[in-house]
Amino acid sequence: xxxxxxxxxxxxxxxxxxxxxxxxxxxxxxxxxxxxxxxxxxxxxxxxxxxxxxxxxxxxxxxxxxxxxxxxxxxxxxxxxxxxxxxxxxxxxxxxxxxxxxxxxxxxxxxxxxxxxxxxxxxxxxxxxxxxxxxxxxxxxxxxxxxxxxxxxxxxxxxxxxxxxxxxxxxxxxxxxxxxxxxxxxxxxxxxxxxxxxxxxxxxxxxxxxxxxxxxxxxxxxxxxxxxxxxxxxxxxxxxxxxxxxxxxxxxxxxxxxxxxxxxxxxxxxxxxxxxxxxxxxxxxxxxxxxxxxxxxxxxxxxxxxxxxxxxxxxxxxxxxxxxxxxxxxxxxxxxxxxxxxxxxxxxxxxxxxxxxxxxxxxxxxxxxxxxxxxxxxxxxxxxxxxxxxxxxxxxxxxxxxxxxxxxxxxxxxxxxxxxxxxxxxxxxxxxxxxxxxxxxxxxxxxxxxxxxxxxxxxxxxxxxxxxxxxxxxxxxxxxxxxxxxxxxxxxxxxxxxxxxxxxxxxxxxxxxxxxxxxxxxxxxxxxxxxxxxxxxxxxxxxxxxxxxxxxxxxxxxxxxxxxxxxxxxxxxxxxxxxxxxxxxxxx
Numbered sequence: 337x338x339x340x341x342x343x344x345x346x347x348x349x350x351x352x353x354x355x356x357x358x359x360x361x362x363x364x365x366x367x368x369x370x371x372x373x374x375x376x377x378x379x380x381x382x383x384x385x386x387x388x389x390x391x392x393x394x395x396x397x398x399x400x401x402x403x404x405x406x407x408x409x410x411x412x413x414x415x416x417x418x419x420x421x422x423x424x425x426x427x428x429x430x431x432x433x434x435x436x437x438x439x440x441x442x443x444x445x446x447x448x449x450x451x452x453x454x455x456x457x458x459x460x461x462x463x464x465x466x467x468x469x470x471x472x473x474x475x476x477x478x479x480x481x482x483x484x485x486x487x488x489x490x491x492x493x494x495x496x497x498x499x500x501x502x503x504x505x506x507x508x509x510x511x512x513x514x515x516x517x518x519x520x521x522x523x524x525x526x527x528x529x530x531x532x533x534x535x536x537x538x539x540x541x542x543x544x545x546x547x548x549x550x551x552x553x554x555x556x557x558x559x560x561x562x563x564x565x566x567x568x569x570x571x572x573x574x575x576x577x578x579x580x581x582x583x584x585x586x587x588x589x590x591x592x593x594x595x596x597x598x599x600x601x602x603x604x605x606x607x608x609x610x611x612x613x614x615x616x617x618x619x620x621x622x623x624x625x626x627x628x629x630x631x632x633x634x635x636x637x638x639x640x641x642x643x644x645x646x647x648x649x650x651x652x653x654x655x656x657x658x659x660x661x662x663x664x665x666x667x668x669x670x671x672x673x674x675x676x677x678x679x680x681x682x683x684x685x686x687x688x689x690x691x692x693x694x695x696x697x698x699x700x701x702x703x704x705x706x707x708x709x710x711x712x713x714x715x716x717x718x719x720x721x722x723x724x725x726x727x728x729x730x731x732x733x734x735x736x737x738x739x740x741x742x743x744x745x746x747x748x749x750x751x752x753x754x755x756x757x758x759x760x761x762x763x764x765x766x767x768x769x770x771x772x773x774x775x776x777x778x779x780x781x782x783x784x785x786x787x788x789x790x791x792x793x794x795x796x797x798x799x800x801x802x803x804x805x806x807x808x809x810x811x812x813x814x815x816x817x818x819x820x821x822x823x824x825x826x827x828x829x830x831x832x833x834x835x836x837x838x839x840x841x842x843x844x845x846x847x848x849x850x851x852x853x854x855x856x857x858x859x860x861x862x863x864x865x866x867x868x869x870x871x872x873x874x875x876x877x878x879x880x881x882x883x884x885x886x887x888x889x890x891x892x893x894x895x896x897x898x899x900x901x902x903x904x905x906x907x908x909x910x911x912x913x914x915x916x917x918x919x920x921x922x923x924x
Contacts, residue, residue: 361864362791365809368395368408368417368842368858377401377818381858382443383749383831383842384451386477387517390835394477395842396424396443396453397858400818400826403431405441405455407478414840414862420478426470426485429457441828442513448520450475452552454513456527466505466532471513471525473552486525486546486555494531494539497572502539504531510576517688518583521551524660526577526589529558543574543591547660556661561589561654565665574652580684582691588722589654590668590682590695618771618786618811649673651682651697653722668725669716672699681747683829689756692797693718696731696748696760710742713762717798731792733804734766743768744784746820747827753834757795757865761830761841763820764790764804767811786811787820789830789843791863807841807861817846817856837866 369378377400386392393410395417405424408417425432432455433440442454451474458467466489472481489508493501508527516522526545531538543562546555562574573594580588649672654665672680682697700711713731718724732745748762765784772785789808794801814820819827831842842860849855 362805362807363862363864365807365845365859365861366414366417367845368860369397369419371399371857375401375853375855377826377854377856378858379819379826379844379856380441380828381831381842381844381860382441383833383840383860384443384445385833385835385840386449387445387447388449390837392477393833393840394443394445394451395831395858395860396441396451396478398433398441398455400433403433405432405453407443407451407453407474408858409477413838414860422479422481424453424455424472424478424481426457426472426483428459429468429470430460431457440509440511440826442511442525444513444515444523446515446520446523446551447517449477450520450551451478452513452515452523453481454511454525456508456511464533465507467507467509469508469511469525469527469546469558471523471548471552471555484548484552484555487558489532494534495568496539497568499568502531502534504534504539506530507532508544512576512579514579514581514587514684516581516583516585517686519585521549522581522585522659523548523552524579524581524587524589525555526579527558528574528576540568541573541575541594543577543589543654545577545579545587545589545654545660545663547587547656549659556659559660559663561656561663562591562652562665564663565654566652571652575680577654578682578684578695578697580686580693582686582693582721583688585657585659586721587656587660588684588686588693589656589663590684590697591652591654592672592680592682592697593650593652595649618813649680649699651695651716653695655722666722668695668722669714669728671701671728673701681829683748683750685750685752685758687752687756687758687797688754690719690797691721693722694750694752694758694798696750698746698748698762711744711746713745713748713760715760715798715801719797726798729798729801731760731801731804732762732764732766732790733792733801734764745790747829749829749832751832751834751839753836753839755836756797757793757834757836757839758798759791759793759832759834759839759863761789761791761807761832761839761843763827763830763843764788764806766790767806771811785813785815787814788812789841789861791839791841793839793863793865805863807863808843808845808859809861810847812846813849813851814846815851815854816849817844817854819844819846819856821854831860837864839863839865 379400381395381397384394395408398405407420410417444452453472456467456469469486474481489506491505510528512526514524524547529544530541542560544558545561546558548555574591577589577591651669653668654663656663685694696715698711715729717726743765746763751759765787767788768784768786791805791807792801818824833840844856845859
């Protein structure tokens with residue numbers, strides 16, 4: 337007993353404190369899928385709470401290898417889950433997702449309980465070529481589905497950064513979705529449009545949004561939400577939109593500027609080589625040897641200055657007050673510095689009590705040659721419809737860690753509870769230092785291995801935030817799955833859904849995988865906030881709580897032996913190993 341007490345005391349500084357008010361607790365992680373298929377890849381799970389019944393939760397998720405999508409239902413606030421048998425694939429198509437880097441799938445509940453799924457489908461099972469964006473809808477929690485193809489891919493002229501054009505078929509990816517909280521007929525779907533066959537970034541990618549005013553039965557035209565405000569002479573490219581709809585029908589779409597392959601600030605960062613397989617592991621029983629030394633080739637450029645022309649990674653907002661007929665875009669934040677290849681994922685939410693608009697995103701403040709180093713989670717808010725914005729805030733609180741080595745935080749998800757509490761969760765590598773105590777001297781994400789899911793919340797409109805909480809109850813190895821694997825990078829925003837009493841978090845978890853056979857399952861956990869909910873916590877598998885504590889102590893025991901750490905940071909991957917089914921189509 338004394339030994340356990342010593343372990344907890346020694347490890348406490350390495351982990352964030354419990355988030356929320358004093359009564360809040362985090363439950364042990366639960367495996368949602370019960371799949372036993374070797375090499376299964378359940379990716380990008382979307383966590384949803386039924387607005388009509390707080391007991392009902394839905395997780396929508398694709399299985400990457402088969403490119404099929406399914407929903408899992410819980411009727412007891414996430415304690416138990418059941419899979420719907422109906423696969424979500426539009427008739428006449430072979431898949432519901434196009435294997436791609438990040439955010440290729442989206443799901444939302446309508447205020448009337450309609451369940452919406454957005455994806456991109458193709459007539460063939462390949463990982464490249466033209467595809468068609470679609471929205472599926474269900475009025476029976478995913479037992480049956482109806483489909484609308486938003487647009488058929490067609491051959492067209494694509495503008496190039498130099499002012500010329502190139503002809504190619506359309507390809508859509510990086511799917512996002514938003515629904516109205518008071519109008520059951522209003523929803524929007526957004527994508528990034530690019531050429532189907534041309535290498536990424538040789539033609540200008542643009543942010544496209546379509547609006548439905550009849551509950552997803554039909555959609556208006558896909559519209560370039562940047563074109564009228566930011567022509568190609570100003571914004572060379574833009575990524576997928578994180579969207580939200582205010583109660584008055586105003587539609588917000590947030591995106592990151594995407595610079596071309598070369599700019600006035602200097603050439604793009606060189607593609608990083610594939611490192612050797614890591615020797616370390618994140619399992620508690622491991623002695624945690626360090627990863628093999630790997631040195632990337634640096635790129636020499638003239639570093640740009642944030643906020644100045646050519647910095648090239650501004651956060652942009654497009655706003656429509658007429659149902660998507662017209663859009664006006666503006667710069668929300670100009671602190672980002674050029675990073676190619678980089679794809680960040682801004683996510684947006686509305687506080688329906690106050691009308692405030694919130695946006696979260698990942699960003700490194702480092703310029704070339706290391707623009708992917710030390711990514712952090714940022715938050716901004718506006719109380720006047722996006723006219724003005726409060727100063728950005730960093731949500732990850734590991735900046736004062738005694739072993740601070742610029743660990744990365746990635747792809748936040750955000751949700752707002754009916755009572756106004758803001759919930760944010762993200763992928764976090766800060767626990768990598770517990771397993772790789774001496775590091776290997778590099779500052780790219782390929783040198784980080786072990787990650788967790790972390791969380792924070794705010795009950796005062798984002799003015800102050802609770803200390804970060806570690807949500808996952810066991811650290812994961814990025815090489816044992818595909819979501820954060822540098823060779824694939826299939827991550828999307830962490831799933832977050834909020835009720836007044838609880839926040840529900842979902843993620844792709846690689847704890848059942850190995851380097852030889854990457855595997856990912858859907859896991860979830862609950863952050864319990866209210867005293868009434870905490871009183872019910874005994875219903876949530878008391879034996880599991882004890883088991884979770886025991887696992888935590890075992891991990892902590894390993895951590896005591898490896899507390900000192902060195903720094904590394906992030907980079908998108910590309911190419912390399914071949915997954916069981918579709919080859920990766922990652923960022924360049």
